[in-house]
Amino acid sequence: MVGNASRATITDDRRITGLSADVIAELVAEIGPLWPERHQARLASRLRKRAVGAGAKYRLLFVDRLLATLVHLRHGVTHDVLACWFGVDRSTITRAIGEVLPLLAERGCTISPGARLRTLAEVIDHLGASGKTGSIDGTEIRVRRPTAGRKDRDRFISGKNKQNAVKTMVVTDKGGRVLFCSPAKPGSCADITHARQLGLVKVLADGPAVEILADAGYQGLGAQTGGRVITPSHRKFKMNAPDWYEEMHERQRKAHSSRRIQVEHGIAHLKNWRALTRHLGRREHMSHTVQAVAGLLSHQQTADLTSARPT
Known part of the structure; x- marks a missing residue:
């Protein structure tokens, strides 16, 4: 000892x-x-x-x-x-x-001393009550390849990175503070499918009116949630687009990206914990690992914000 x-x-x-x-x-x-x-x-x-x-x-x-x-x-x-x-x-x-x-x-994410968020519904209620804008994004964590002959071996192959990975959805506020990390899903699951499986559409429909910023991987949720999920605009011209349209589309894309950049910062803070860069243990433990790190990070972020406030 x-x-x-x-x-x-x-x-x-x-x-x-x-x-x-x-x-x-x-x-x-x-x-x-x-x-x-x-x-x-x-x-x-x-x-x-x-x-x-x-x-x-x-x-x-x-x-x-x-x-x-x-x-x-x-x-x-x-x-x-x-x-x-x-x-x-x-x-x-x-x-x-x-x-x-x-x-x-099991602790959940800390938003203030003694107050925790453990479910997606609690996160939406918190954002609605505080009038804050939230951001969502998916992040992948590399894991070991399943053994040969295992059923559903290809489920862990990410279509984006072409590597074996698990995926989790992260929700942050406009300051980049982590509010929620979902349980891990196999890497082949699309971001929008993962959000639907977590019940985000139903939670937004039944909850308060909030603004959720997302990237192009969630296009389609805006129509299903009454405009609560805001994604980059669809590209109307795929070929031979006019110069004025290219300029306008690029300006809109950058404006949206700058609004939701805080969720990328939140994910970067999560990945500073080396257990989330590449997992060499059992894939079944990844949900506990991701949610434990999210809870610890949010607790420290809340403590830093509390100590920085003038007394």
Whole structure:
């Protein structure tokens, strides 16, 4: 196990975890009580040959389990390296990350101290109540290729990048703060199809009147949502377009792109967490990984905005 000096070094240096010491302290206070409850419930939920509590005891404290998970998400550090750093076996690190990651993913995205958004409907309600404009976009994360002979092996091949990937939809506000990250879908799923499967059309139809900016991959949602989703205008001339039309179309395209550039910045901040640049683990864990990183990033963004406001 790491000593108090090493633990303090990890928490005090934001470059290691991507989070400030205050945010890490809030995570420990929030998730610390949930972890033993979840662990005991899992032990009691199955038939056992030994009583609950028997066997080897955990050598890794919860705060160290949390720090190992944060370092893994931030820098993509392998479990072997973390095991050497924390002085435990690799299987201990694997189990620790597997237990902490779902707890981080369930937190949702923080918009203010004590206020979280966990569903797409809550995001739309928040944007409608605050009168803010939202932006949506899809991003892809490379994953390992499924083994030969596996059913639906080609589902993970992205039509855009021609690589095996999973896709998630990101929603940000006009300031680029992450409000929502969807569960991961195979890379062959189109952006507009993913949005429809998430229920975006129904949520916008039943929710308040909001403005959602999107790129050309979502063209068609505007007509289905009563104009709430705004995409670049269709190109009317595919060949031999007049010069005046080319100039007008390019001006409109750039104006729309400059309005929705904040969602690209939000995705860039997500990709600063190395676990989302290329995933070498099991694809089934990607949804928890993406949503955990989104929750941590939004928590830190909210903390930075709160501390920057004049008192």
